[in-house]
Amino acid sequence: MKAKNHNTNREKRVMKKRFRTAVFLLLFAGIVLTVFRYFKLVSKTVYEESVSHLTEVFHQSDNMLRELTDKNLTYLHMWGAYLQETSDEDKIRDYIENAQKDAGFLDFYFLSTDGNYKMLTGETGYLDLQENFEDEIQNGNDIVTNAVVPGKSQILVFASPRAHGNYQGFGYDAIAIAYENSDIVNVLDISAFHGNAKSYVVHPDGRVVVDHSFREWGNAYNFFGVLREHSNIPEKEILELSGKFKAGDTGAMLVNLDGKKHYLVYEKSEIQDWVFLGLVKAEIVNASMNVLQHSTMMLAGIVALSVAGLFIWLILRKSRVSLKKKDTEILYREELFQKLSMNVDDVFLMLDAKTYKTDYVSPNVEKLLGITVEQIRKDICVLWRMHPQKSEDPKKNYLEKIQVDEQKEWDFECVHQKTGEQRWFHNIAMCSEVNGKKKYILVMSDRTSDKKMNQALYEAVHAAENANKAKSTFLSNMSHDIRTPMNAIIGFTTLAVSNIDNKKRVRDYLGKILSSSNHLLSLINDILDMSRIESGKIHLEETAVSLSEMLHDLKTIISGQIHAKQLELYMDAMDVTNEDVYCDKTRLNQVLLNLLSNAVKFTPAGGTVSVRLKQFPGKTKDSGLYEIRVKDSGIGMSPEFVQKIFSPFERERTSTVSRTQGTGLGMAITKNIVDMMGGTIEVQTEQGKGTEFIVRLALRLQPEHRRTEKIAELEGLKALVVDDDFNTCDSVTKMLVKVGMRSEWTLFGKEAVLRARQSLELGDAFHAYIIDWRLPDMNGIEVTRQIRSLGDDTPIIILTAYDWSDIETEARAAGVTAFCAKPLFMSDIRETLLTAIGQKKDKTEPSVFPAADLNFKGRSVLLVEDNELNSEIAVEILNEYGFVVDTAENGAEAVEKVKNARPGDYDLVLMDVQMPVMDGYEATRQIRALPDPALAGITILAMTANAFDEDRKKALECGMDSFLSKPIVIEELICALQNSLKHHLTERTSI
Secondary structure, eight states: OHHHHHHHHHHHHHHHHHHHHHHHHHHHHHHHHHHHHHHHHHHHHHHHHHHHHHHHHHHHHHHHHHHHHHHHHHHHHHHHHHHHHOOOHHHHHHHHHHHHHHHOOSEEEEEOTTSEEEOTTSOEEEOOOOTTHHHHHHTTOOEEEEEOOTTSOOEEEEEEEEEEEEETTEEEEEEEEEEEHHHHHHHTOOOGGGGTOEEEEEOTTOBEEEEESTTTTSSOSBHHHHHHHHBOOOHHHHHHHHHHHHHTOOEEEEEEETTEEEEEEEEEOSSTTOEEEEEEEHHHHTHHHHHHHHHHHHHHHHHHHHHHHHHHHHHHHHHHHHHHHHHHHHHHHHHHHHHHHTTSSEEEEEEETTTOOEEEEOTTHHHHHSOOHHHHHHOGGGTGGGSOTTSSOTTOOSSTTOOTTOEEEEEEEEEOTTTOOEEEEEEEEEEEEETTEEEEEEEEEEOHHHHHHHHHHHHHHHHHHHHHHHHHHHHHHHHHHHHHHHHHHHHHHHHHHHTTTOHHHHHHHHHHHHHHHHHHHHHHHHHHOHHHHHHOOOOOOOEEEEHHHHHHHHHHHHHHHHHHTTOEEEEEEESOOOOEEEEOHHHHHHHHHHHHHHHHHTSOTTOEEEEEEEEEEOSSTTEEEEEEEEEEOSOOOOHHHHTTTTSTTOOOOSTTGGGSOOOSOHHHHHHHHHHHTTOEEEEEEETTTEEEEEEEEEEEEOOOOSOOSOOGGGTTOEEEEEOSOHHHHHHHHHHHHHTTOEEEEESOHHHHHHHHHHHHHHTOOEEEEEEESOOSSSOHHHHHHHHHTTTOOOOEEEEESSOGGGTHHHHHHHTOOEEEESSOOHHHHHHHHHHHTTSSOOOOOOOSSOOOSSOOTTOEEEEEOSOHHHHHHHHHHHHHTTOEEEEESSHHHHHHHHHHSOTTSOSEEEEOSSOSSSOHHHHHHHHHTOSSHHHHTOEEEEEESOOSHHHHHHHHHTTOSEEEESSOOHHHHHHHHHHHHHHHHHHHHHO
């Protein structure tokens, strides 16, 4: 009976125990469920309130953007109406410039439907706008879109269609204004949340139109790219969000960006298909709500932890055996970790968060850092002291303030304590709590090999960028230089066509075209020299140069620009006793053209540009110091800009200069060339009063070969110089003295007539008059007419810096004997005086066909050329020298003609390289492979526009005898033909 009662009591105790356990579990589950539901309710309330607030804030920003859009489109409609009412370009320019001041936009464009534009300044270009831009404009729709212009930052463009218009010869279909992205960002500035709010305006596919994120995530080109790179949102959710954008939905969501929660609010904008996005960190939005939430969560957590603690205490007694088993497993895992750590490049450390004593250090620390485990255990700060001296504070503690479950990363540069090698580590520090104690876990990953590889890649990229920059610099400069002679060629060609019946004028124009063409060819030859482009270096080549001819050619090339801008050009030479020197003509031309082009560019209409050459004694007998001054009455420069004018890509930033095109490379190239020539260049300038560049060069003199002795027929006779420039009068007077004349001068035409009358009355008449065409009181023709009215038949020479063809008929009728062009050199004045007194006939135009040493009459040439114009030119030149020319249009036809010819039918072959059917290289190989040695050995000269060194090498390797580059230079062609035929005749004689 007692046993039975005992069993019953035991069963009751077991039942009670089970009941208590069940009650405890139900109570614990209820508390946990209640706390969970409460947390969920609070979080939902916080989220809904925050989203509502954010939606309102960003909706206001969207309204600001819409108001800006409506305002600008309204402006465009007003301006479009004005443009339809007037065609006066000056009024249009003033109207738009005033509108720009009022509206504050960046640029104004006249747009065609294909995206090409023209600005008020005349600058043209292409705007890369949306793909359906042409359709929208043709349908009469306004457009707002972003675009990129080369050399500028991203802009936002507002465009409005209008009836077809024309501005400065540019037909346009729409007008547009542009703002920089930063200007739009200022309009959208959000003051809420203490300026911590960020926003984007995007297309439905994520392309960013306006970025107001303060560049926190770099240059964002696509918003979905930001999400993919900085968040863990699945691709499926990103695609769903993209669909919502396209559907025009409005909504909000929480996203995790770089470990921080952000509210993302999106709203369909009323501007085109744009979507307005707002981003704010959740901790900023929820700052006030979080205090209550955290307090409640803290209280609920304490209760839950208390209950959980009781539960844990109950089960701890049963866990002792299992703990021993787990200790064994831990020891095994630790041993395994020790083995693994010795074979990786990561150092692992575990530290106490309070004392910084090390609980664990991986044994590979000595191999990677050069310090022992014992050193780290003794003082963890030994790690921070491993920084090189140039690094930041060595006492800085990178671990402090890391909270539990937080992670901190930084790069660590140190010196290996044993080898002295510089090494780089990427460190990851985490804080965790173990048994109530905070522990730091530090992982130091050796990135030395990655760092060295990245450094090597960086240096390679930097070298490539330098090479590309050298190419761009060289080609940009050459583009500017090429356009100057091209302008002269096109202009004088137009004049020649319009005066085709005037043989003398046409010959003069063609001579100027030839001069400009030769300069252009020298520039093209420089461009084709790839070694200069690759290295950015320029090599000087000294040749015999006539300064007189060079300056006259320079005046010819620049005259088109002078005339187009309605400027006055003055050119003179002072005290130049040696006009024949040795120098690099192309480079000196390049320097002077750069300076003159800038003077023309920055001088307004009606201004003056002058070039003055003066000679000083040189340091040695066979050299002279030449000073060239290029002066203008233009806008001048500020003192600050003068300090950096010779730096590449520098241009003064003023309202006037900003409307002038240019790369900013010309003066840097000019300075480089002058330095290479051993000279100096300086600038004198004042804003609003003009600029003067002074170039000084020491040039080697040519042996004297022009006679400068006196003219016997004029010796002792008197001459009168009439010019409004004192320096010109002084210079010409000195030249006349050297030829043996007595010289007087005056600055006024009326005084010249008075002196002429007095000289006749006194019996000491003038025997030569040198009169400037443009004088302040009367022109040179009127002075001539009045002198002739006195019965004076003395030779009268008109001196001018301009083309005298337009006044020649009137001047001859007034009694002018001869003309002389400025700048005036000793050789010019001697030849003009001899011509005027009849001792020398007018200079005949030189033949464009230089004389040949051989008689080519009857020589037969096979010309292989596929271009009809090139073929016609070559045939005419060869016929002029007596060659009999047969032609072939491609390499295959040339091979057949040589194959079917008899030995001696052709003396040589001029072979083009690039041709249809068969190129010149293959044709040459097949000719060389002919069975008849006489035909296979025929002389073949390559004549091609492929002028690189590798092309020359390839031509010789395939069997050609020589190489000529196009365009055809007659002197080089005849020289090559002479050399080839002489060699051919020598071989025949030896055989």
